[in-house]
Amino acid sequence: MNQPLYVRVHPRDNVAIVVNDGGLPAGALFACGLELLEAVPQGHKTALADIDAGQPVVRYGEVLGLAATRIARGAWVREELIDLPEAPPLDRMPLATATPAPQPALEGFTFDGYRNTDGSAGTRNLLGITTTVQCVAPTVEFAAERIRRELLPRFPNVDGVVALTHTYGCGVAINAPHAEIPIRTLRNLALNPNFGGEVMAVSLGCEKLQPARLGLPILRDDEPFAVRLQDEEHRCFGDMVAAILRFAEKRLERLNARTRVPCPASDLVVGLQCGGSDAFSGVTANPAAGFAADLLVRAGATVMFSEVTEVRDAVHLLSARAANEEVARALLREMAWYDDYLRRGGADRSANPTPGNKRGGLANIVEKALGSVAKSGSSALSAVVAPGERVTGKGLTFLATPASDFICGTLQLAAGMNLHVFTTGEGTPYGLAMAPVVKVSSRTALAARWPDLIDFDAGRIASGEATLEQAGWDLFRLILAAASGRKTWSEHWGLNNALALFNPAPVT
Ligand code: CA
Numbered sequence: 433m434n435q436p437l438y439v440r441v442h443p444r445d446n447v448a449i450v451v452n453d454g455g456l457p458a459g460a461l462f463a464c465g466l467e468l469l470e471a472v473p474q475g476h477k478t479a480l481a482d483i484d485a486g487q488p489v490v491r492y493g494e495v496l497g498l499a500a501t502r503i504a505r506g507a508w509v510r511e512e513l514i515d516l517p518e519a520p521p522l523d524r525m526p527l528a529t530a531t532p533a534p535q536p537a538l539e540g541f542t543f544d545g546y547r548n549t550d551g552s553a554g555t556r557n558l559l560g561i562t563t564t565v566q567c568v569a570p571t572v573e574f575a576a577e578r579i580r581r582e583l584l585p586r587f588p589n590v591d592g593v594v595a596l597t598h599t600y601g602c603g604v605a606i607n608a609p610h611a612e613i614p615i616r617t618l619r620n621l622a623l624n625p626n627f628g629g630e631v632m633a634v635s636l637g638c639e640k641l642q643p644a645r646l647g648l649p650i651l652r653d654d655e656p657f658a659v660r661l662q663d664e665e666h667r668c669f670g671d672m673v674a675a676i677l678r679f680a681e682k683r684l685e686r687l688n689a690r691t692r693v694p695c696p697a698s699d700l701v702v703g704l705q706c707g708g709s710d711a712f713s714g715v716t717a718n719p720a721a722g723f724a725a726d727l728l729v730r731a732g733a734t735v736m737f738s739e740v741t742e743v744r745d746a747v748h749l750l751s752a753r754a755a756n757e758e759v760a761r762a763l764l765r766e767m768a769w770y771d772d773y774l775r776r777g778g779a780d781r782s783a784n785p786t787p788g789n790k791r792g793g794l795a796n797i798v799e800k801a802l803g804s805v806a807k808s809g810s811s812a813l814s815a816v817v818a819p820g821e822r823v824t825g826k827g828l829t830f831l832a833t834p835a836s837d838f839i840c841g842t843l844q845l846a847a848g849m850n851l852h853v854f855t856t857g858e859g860t861p862y863g864l865a866m867a868p869v870v871k872v873s874s875r876t877a878l879a880a881r882w883p884d885l886i887d888f889d890a891g892r893i894a895s896g897e898a899t900l901e902q903a904g905w906d907l908f909r910l911i912l913a914a915a916s917g918r919k920t921w922s923e924h925w926g927l928n929n930a931l932a933l934f935n936p937a938p939v940t
Contacts, residue, residue, distance in 0.1 A: 714803020723904025
């Protein structure tokens with residue numbers, strides 16, 4: 433058997449996670465002299481010292497909770513042995529008290545992208561077809577398939593066609609206060625940099641979400657931007673499809689006239705997310721993403737991280753890191769909004785961890801949150817953006833979204849994301865049609881088992897094959913390569929998860 437190994441993240445920690453594949457049996461002896469009292473699965477925690485009932489269980493240098501009963505040195509620290517503490521109170525948070533100094537600028541890093549007239553840059557050259565309502569979705573999918581088959585071969589510089597279909601648009605309380613979130617999400621999805629500023633929409637006609645309500649900028653006065661299926665001129669299904677193809681062809685001609693040009697790394701808008709996390713996520717994949725995030729910030733790029741319920745228990749660390757008090761207050765405002773949203777639904781943050789998270793060794797939401805915020809690296813938090821809004825500034829940005837993979841991904845796309853980095857422990861074949869997704873595994877075993885789905889193995893950090901710094905630089909370079917057109921695995925297979933709108937407003 434391999435030498436028993438554990439990972440202790442912080443000198444204050446009184447627990448550490450078992451590294452060895454398949455876990456370790458009772459009696460396993462670590463180099464430091466610690467002996468396991470019972471079998472501990474891989475990724476799960478063992479106590480490094482005796483912990484009395486009521487005493488804090490510490491990982492990442494932070495309190496995960498209090499010991500529900502006495503935990504002996506070498507015991508398996510299971511979920512039920514830790515009582516979940518109260519969430520940090522939002523009215524007693526440090527505001528920009530530990531703002532990190534800017535790190536030296538990184539010059540000279542570029543990617544080959546598509547320059548847009550509004551100053552943004554695309555990493556892909558896609559035709560996006562916006563829809564106002566679910567009623568038109570199958571028709572638009574049908575038309576998109578014909579566009580791919582019949583038109584795209586004539587436009588080799590265009591990477592693909594994306595039908596922006598969703599379940600919103602009718603049967604909803606469209607004037608309710610929170611309805612603004614799905615509506616502005618749809619508007620900003622249409623304006624994603626990977627669509628090159630070309631906008632077209634398909635509407636049914638009688639739906640609540642009328643095309644004008646989207647508030648999309650009318651770029652060309654001489655050219656209508658929406659096909660309305662209920663218009664008199666459409667005498668059959670074939671007429672509707674033909675109209676969509678006509679609209680698409682004009683835009684494909686303009687998109688096809690573009691080619692990749694060198695763009696500074698500062699044109700990247702990278703969204704970070706995790707899904708199917710395990711106890712290694714916080715020591716390998718997320719810190720590697722965080723290191724790459726620091727490099728991107730130093731290169732002038734925009735880096736977003738999200739997932740309110742996964743930062744809620746670490747928010748005191750983030751509010752202290754805010755660039756100024758205004759940013760810190762904006763962060764706390766978004767947390768309070770979400771606390772209230774969960775309360776109205778009869779839930780709280782403990783609803784977040786999944787059975788897979790727990791199988792992977794994450795005892796509770798505090799442990800998950802501490803690992804999750806490692807994605808944000810060490811830069812100052814420059815901005816906080818509400819769900820559905822577009823990010824406008826550079827630097828590290830918190831985009832307040834649910835942690836749900838599909839909803840977070842959709843909101844990051846609406847925020848203007850042109851490349852997604854997705855870290856995973858348990859594994860997911862997740863992908864997006866609108867932007868490349870670089871998938872990062874927290875363990876080498878997952879990267880080895882799914883070599884044709886995982887783009888980057890951060891597990892090398894736990895096994896000692898790579899330092900965090902090496903892995904962070906490698907991931908940064910892979911991000912630039914993927915932004916320049918190198919296909920990710922989910923693109924290779926065409927794995928495109930559906931858009932999922934965040935609609936906190938009532939359905940009628
Ligand atoms: Ca997620």
